[in-house]
Amino acid sequence: MAAEEGPLELSVLDVIRETEDACSVVFDSRLDFRPGQFLTLAVPSDRTGLVARCYSLCSVPGEPLTVTVKRTAHGYASNWINDRLRPGDRLRVLEPSGIFSPASLDADLLLFAGGSGITPVMSIARSVLERGTGRIVLLYANRDERSVIFAGRWAALAAEHPDRLQVVHWLESVQGLPTQEQLRAFAAPYADREAFVCGPAPFMTLVTGALRDLGLPRSRRHQEKFVSLGGNPFGGDVAEIEETAEELAEAESEPSVVAPVHVEMELDGTTHAFDDWDPGTTLLEHLESKGVRAPYSCREGECSACAFRLLEGEVKMLKNDVLEPEDLEDGIRLGCQSLPVTDTVRGTYS
Template identity: 65%
Template sequence: MEITSYELEVVAVVEETDDARSITFRVPDGAAEEFAFRPGQFLTVAVPSDQTGLAARCYSLCSSPTDTPADGDTVTIAVKRTAEGFASNWICDHLEVGGSLRVLPPSGIFTPASLDADLLLFAGGSGVTPIMSIARTALARGTGRITVFYANRDERSVIFARQLSELAAEYPDRLQVIHWLESVQGLPTLEQVRALAADHLERDAFVCGPAPFMKLTVAALKELGFPRQRRHQEKFVSLGGNPFGDVGSTQVEDEAAAGGSSAASETAVEPAAEVGEPARLEVELDGETHVFDDWDRSTTMLDHLESRGVKAPYSCREGECSACAVRLVEGEVTLAFNDVLDDEDLADGIRLACQATPASDVVRATYSG
């Protein structure tokens, strides 16, 4: 099934650092509902390619749902150049005000369950992009305390330095920003990250950045006993399929996107279950429970929900991102493909709805938590 894409006009381009740009798009008339987003979500964009027609990449939103621009609804992403990366370099070199890109509506599950929760936010490099959206929104709409630990190569590479400073001045009792510069302090160690996080054991932790940074930070949180439901990390891999549905392959080269991404290891999946009697499916989404007794064994959970009028989240439909992720409450499913969930995710019951077919007679799942 083809996803509806939109042509979004560029209304602002800001040079955040020497190698990072923020791009603001105007939401088309009549599409405000489709582009309503939660802090921490991302956009999938189609970058023109002479070789393949387009290269699909996911970039996190740095804007906040609390923004009220004068020229109508807008959304903003941040893009940092990746060495030898086709898409990020094309955007930074060619995308200007007045230009446009095809974009899919916001998606992703890297978002707080409550804006009133106390948050511990870890960012490495351009991984600050979704962290910025989460912090700004929670400060504006919530009541919790927030600590941001932000690691960079040097002072010149700090994205959103001014905005973070302004937020800290505006919310001195609620926001603490800790900058870590490799040029001054060296790379952060497991012991140093663990010591910082030890003062915030009751908080919800969010981690986004380069793969080594995320691995180190998550390891520190695990050692401190942070439960899985309070540890969140953003994972992106380059999309090998075409979520836009009308042009050939999007595979250009292995360029990770969206704020310091993690190329998750491919996980083996079980063979497809034999076709039998339909399964029972119960899914909780946005506070509403949907129940179906006719889930065909050869149909993915996402396709079945869509066929019944349920607007379930998704992006790539290829098992290469986490936008459609659900958590199993009961039963089991078979994944046709998985290139983003690791063994811990799978052990915790997380599955990809776009790749999941029933492997038990009853499957209960939730899109929350």
């Protein structure tokens, strides 16, 4: 089933307790998605009407959409989902988004996960093992044995695919916190692979540092991180969010170009070209005004759903809470925050 446009309202088929602090939410939907992508959920709130949060899919394409949510201290949405969500409830969601996905299921991968960061990694690993030919090596870090999400499933997958899956559990209660040197030594035999890392920020910093030490180019290092979304991407406050972006643009600096800009963006194999991009309008807004369904989730520069690669020209981002300096050096920009500063801009969402 192809993804639909705009917010969807999905019914909850099941809520599965994974650990004391984490549950998986199974939706009555089989929307198309890529392994490693996420859903943005509208969680009801008595104070604000809703809070929007992004949670990674642990299922594989063709199965019911399933996200796994770990309780966080003082985290309203994660606690509400773990405590109150029941089968039969309905939630609004945005269609699957994100770029934390392998280009090929036949490639050998090196995966790192910490805590609930295992969720997109499970989707990637299962997809490779069940639908591709690639081999998987995974290092999964947790506080203790009780914190391991999907422990039984990882054991079953390793038994089913002994020649293609190696799972190494790193428990802080046993081995202490991993160091960059230890992670580098673990990754060294697999330095020719694509690497994916998801987990707490300190863990991801150590892993990416270890991979850089081994000489893995940025093109083979992928990381996923989320921040709490402050606005409402489901429609209620979109006008206010867009107005704030315009105010920021005026307050920070005037665009470097004043005439309409020529823009070419490749999306899903099709190049969309226009000669009238208004320098005061973000790339996402411009594409939407032309009927192009460009990807997005938060519209606030707080997730990577709208990320594209700049091929020619330059843009100015109004806000960026997710891209690292290396991402920027690699030409990655956020479509929801990008204003043109050159007469021509070319890029790709692929």
